[in-house]
Structures are given as structure tokens and as C-alpha cells.
């Protein structure tokens with residue numbers, strides 16, 4: 001420092017003054033006196049900033065005078081024992097503000113869709129008509145349905161086309177919902193207004209003395225934030241991975257919503273239908289209310305609380321006592337943790353301080369329902385019954401996504417041609433990974449055995465909260481960072497908040513609907529994260545019947561495409577001979593069994609025309625693949641080679657096999 005300033009003496013006067021200033025500046029900042037004053041000042045600034053961040057976004061200027069829209073109910077028409085539902089997805093227009101017409105989209109209407117009402121045991125046909133000029137899909141969020149009926153990115157509905165989802169309502173009463181799920185465009189379509197609630201009733205829900213008169217003492221409340229431009233059009237802003245936030249609140253598509261209701265016990269079925277915002281919901285007067293249901297159904301007992309936190313995709317049913325009258329504002333409070341607030345601020349908006357809906361209780365003669373003591377019987381799933389723990393690492397680096405070889409985990413269905421990101425944004429905008437991978441529609445990430453109970457350990461390594469959603473199942477939370485759940489966290493869930501740095505373990509029973517070809521999704525329900533690739537695919541697979549007979553000794557499985565391929569022919573001949581001599585069990589599997597039966601094998605030949613084995617072995621749709629697999633005596637895969645050319649080194653394979661049987665004897 002000194003040498004440098006002496007040298008500079010010879011330089012111009014301007015430089016001299018500058019260096020002098022710099023020195024003084026340095027002295028000033030190095031003096032402890034300065035810091036005695038500066039530290040508290042900085043602290044104060046920090047506090048003010050913190051407060052500002054909390055209250056940055058607010059809709060305090062909005063007048064709450066517009067009567068709440070209550071979506072119509074849709075109960076379907078029963079034809080030949082099946083309930084028929086017709087859902088037309090189409091663009092529309094709505095005047096959220098007087099004199100301004102906003103371009104929207106909705107289901108059987110201009111914005112949002114009807115509340116679909118079904119009963120457990122119903123056989124339903126949901127016919128979806130795509131009146132948009134782009135591809136869409138329709139997903140039944142929270143429902144147990146076959147993969148082909150799930151409305152994921154794989155069940156595309158082209159513009160002008162129709163798709164029918166047929167299944168049985170086979171789960172307990174609860175507040176489900178539906179929304180589009182086209183890969184890369186879910187956020188944009190939902191933002192236009194395509195979504196709705198789907199409520200299931202069952203014996204329990206009918207027997208409970210809860211408020212259940214739709215639009216009278218039982219209301220859906222779909223909460224969404226939106227940003228409007230000067231012309232009153234939605235402004236759907238999303239950057240690379242940046243979630244879309246808005247600074248106005250719509251409840252059931254009503255801006256500045258006001259609800260006059262009878263001053264008695266009222267039930268609200270809340271859905272966070274926003275793309276990204278998390279709400280900390282409560283009443284302006286901090287009154288106590290009761291939560292009676294979570295995503296997947298009733299809690300065992302009502303949980304008294306003053307707040308409900310809902311991330312995108314999450315639902316809650318609450319019962320509130322308005323018998324003392326007096327108007328009150330339903331609010332979302334700026335109560336997120338400091339880290340969460342700061343993070344969400346840098347992504348576009350703070351968690352915010354929002355008015356949601358003004359409630360005006362009116363005098364009534366009607367007698368109030370009561371709140372039942374006991375609502376449900378949820379049996380806790382015993383973790384010792386879990387066959388495995390599957391890791392889901394959110395965030396962290398994106399690892400190479402080349403075809404999985406010898407891994408047994410990730411499986412490349414589309415081979416080398418599999419498009420990265422599966423139609424989502426590519427290149428620069430690669431999303432937040434799960435287990436190091438971003439979504440690829442041609443890749444199966446996980447294979448779950450039908451009937452298994454599994455623990456999924458969701459570890460959030462990213463700097464922000466992610467609501468993790470799994471299709472097909474309702475699950476239970478086992479613990480958060482080792483702490484067992486309390487209160488409403490003990491209810492059925494299909495979407496769970498996982499805070500930055502947190503690890504949440506959930507347990508689920510994959511008890512039905514196997515499909516060797518069509519996968520289910522798991523993903524972050526912040527829609528821009530999902531669209532950016534924060535999603536993976538799992539197959540639910542029935543264990544092939546022949547597998548059981550291989551137990552007890554190590555075995556070799558060859559998957560061949562058929563004998564038309566000279567490679568296959570050569571490999572099968574070689575292995576059949578060599579393994580028979582050594583008395584090693586060989587299983588040859590092919591979709592073309594008839595033609596292969598001409599071979600007269602000593603090993604067993606199995607037909608796989610249903611692709612069950614291909615899926616089980618993780619070969620999936622790979623049409624020209626060859627697979628060589630080594631199974632141990634517990635039929636667990638210990639080694640594999642898959643690819644265009646079959647594995648021919650029979651000696652090396654026998655060595656491995658010998659090593660395996662000696663090691664398993666010890």
C-alpha cells in the first residue's frame with residue numbers, strides 16, 4: 001500500500017487526491033470508533049429492510065366489494081351405471097374489474113371450472129374437450145386412478161380433440177382438484193384459469209354433522225394471485241425458473257371478494273390454486289377456527305388453530321364459527337420465515353400481506369351444525385412394512401443425463417434420442433433437478449413394485465421451499481428432520497412442503513394400478529419449477545410371475561428382441577449352451593416368443609408380449625435393445641448390460657456369477 005502511494009507521487013494531482021481519499025476512507029472504516037456507531041445503524045437498516053420485505057407486496061388498496069363467485073356444482077348424468085361428465089376447456093373473457101375485460105380460459109365457463117361432486121364407488125367418465133388452440137391435458141390431482149387416465153403430459157389432448165378418462169372413485173371423502181398438466185405449459189394454462197375442485201363424498205362424510213349445504217354453509221375457496229397489466233390483461237411473467245407471482249388476489253375468480261353468509265358454523269374448502277405463492281391463512285382478528293381435512297381426507301379430530309399454511313396444490317377444509325356476527329377479513333399474513341421471505345422476494349415478490357376475502361355474517365334463523373368430536377379413523381402406516389426407502393434429492397447440481405448403464409436405477413426409455421427436458425425449455429433454462437436430473441418424458445426415473453409400501457425421503461438441498469407432489473397415492477408424513485408430525489400434519493397428503501435444508505420422510509402404499517408403459521409423475525407443485533423440469537416419472541409394476549421361481553440361486557436373464565436379429569440368435573445360442581453345462585439357470589425373455597421357440601433351448605423361454613418384463617427390467621420402450629442381467633438368489637439385480645449390441649463375454653459373466661454365489665453363501 002505504502003510503496004504504491006509513494007510511487008504515485010509523481011503522477012497527476014487528480015490521482016493523488018483520489019489516493020488520499022482512499023486512505024482516509026480506509027482509516028475511517030478501520031477505526032473501532034466508526035464501527036461502534038455503524039454496527040447498530042446497520043442493524044437498524046437490516047430490521048427496516050426485513051420489515052419492508054415482509055410487507056412489500058400487499059393488496060391493501062383493493063376494495064372488497066364484489067360478491068364471491070361460487071362455481072356451479074357438476075354432479076354428472078348417470079348413463080348405464082356410469083356417471084358422465086363433460087368438461088369443455090376453452091378461452092373466455094371476464095371482467096374482474098368494472099369496465100375491463102380480461103382474456104382468460106376456463107372449464108365450462110370463462111374462468112375456473114365447476115365443482116365436480118362424486119361419491120366413493122362411482123364409475124365415472126370425464127370427457128374433456130380441448131377448445132384451446134394448443135395442446136392440453138387434464139389431471140385429477142389427488143385421485144387414485146390408472147396411469148392412462150391420470151391426465152399427465154402423456155395423455156395429450158390436441159386442439160379440437162376430445163379425451164375421456166374412465167375410472168372408479170376408489171378412495172375416501174376429500175377435497176381434490178383438477179388442472180391441466182401439459183409439459184412445459186402447465187403454469188401458463190393454469191394462470192389463464194383452467195382448474196377446478198373435485199370433491200369426493202363417502203359414508204363418513206355423509207354421516208358427519210358438518211356444514212354441507214353447497215354455497216350456503218359449505219364453500220369452495222380457490223385462492224390465486226394474479227398480476228394485471230395496464231389494459232387489464234393477465235401478465236404471466238416467468239423468467240428462467242422464476243415462479244410467477246401476482247399482486248392481486250382472486251378467490252374463485254373474484255377480485256376483491258366479499259361474502260355474505262349466515263352467522264353460524266361455516267365450512268370452507270380451501271385450495272391454493274396459485275402457481276407459486278404460499279399463503280399463511282387466518283382471520284384479521286386472529287380468531288380460532290378448526291381444520292377438519294387435509295389434501296386427502298378428514299383428520300381424525302378437528303385441529304384448533306389460527307393459521308393454515310398452504311403451498312400451491314395443497315388443500316385444507318376448515319370450519320369457522322360466525323355466530324357472533326361482525327364482519328371480518330380472511331387474510332394471508334406475512335409470516336414466512338426470514339429466509340423464505342427474502343428468497344421469495346428476490347424471485348419476484350415477498351410472501352406478502354394480503355387480504356383474501358371480506359366476510360359479512362348476516363342474522364339467521366337456521367340452526368348451526370356442530371363440530372363432531374371424531375371425524376375419521378386414519379390408520380398409521382407402519383414404517384417397518386416398507387420394502388425400501390427411495391431418495392428424492394431436490395436441487396443441487398444437474399448430473400449427466402446420459403443413458404443409464406449398469407445402474408439399475410435410472411433407465412433411458414428413448415435411448416440416445418431421448419430429448420432432454422422433454423419438450424420443456426432447453427439449454428440455458430435448465431431447471432431445478434430431482435436426483436440430479438431434470439424431466440425427460442422419455443426416461444423412467446423410478447420403478448415401484450405394485451403392492452409395496454415405500455418410504456420416500458425428500459431432501460431439499462436447494463435454497464428455497466418446494467411443495468413436493470406425488471401422483472396416484474395419498475401419503476402420510478413420517479417425520480421432518482426426524483421430528484414426527486403433529487396436528488394436521490398427521491392427515492392424508494399428496495403434496496408436502498419441504499423447506500430449504502429440510503428432509504421430510506413420507507410413507508405410501510402403492511396398492512393399485514400397475515402399467516408397464518405409462519408412468520405417473522412426481523414433481524414440485526410450484527408450476528414454473530415443474531414446467532422447468534423439476535419433475536420425474538415412476539412406473540408401478542407388477543412383479544413378473546416367473547420371478548419367484550428364480551429365488552434360491554443366482555440366475556441369468558437375457559432379454560432379446562427376437563430371432564430376426566442375428567445378434568440375439570448368436571447370444572442365445574452361446575449362453576444357453578455355456579450355462580447349461582454349468583447348471584446355471586437361464587431365462588430368455590422376448591416379445592417374439594413364438595418365433596424364438598424354434599430354438600429348442602435348454603433354458604426357459606418366456607413371452608413378454610405385454611412388456612411386463614421389459615418394464616420390470618427397465619427396458620421399457622427400447623425397441624432394439626438387448627439386455628443381460630445377473631440376479632442374485634433373492635432375485636435382486638446385481639449386474640446388467642443393456643444396449644444395441646448384446647453382451648457376449650460368457651466367461652466374464654460366469655466369473656461374476658461364481659463370485660456372487662460364494663459371497664452370498666458367507
Ligand code: C2O
Nearest residue numbers: 139141313469521
Ligand atoms: Cu397438481 Cu402433477 O399435479
Ligand code: CU
Nearest residue numbers: 466524526529
Ligand atoms: Cu419448486
Ligand code: CU
Nearest residue numbers: 561565567568
Ligand atoms: Cu437382437
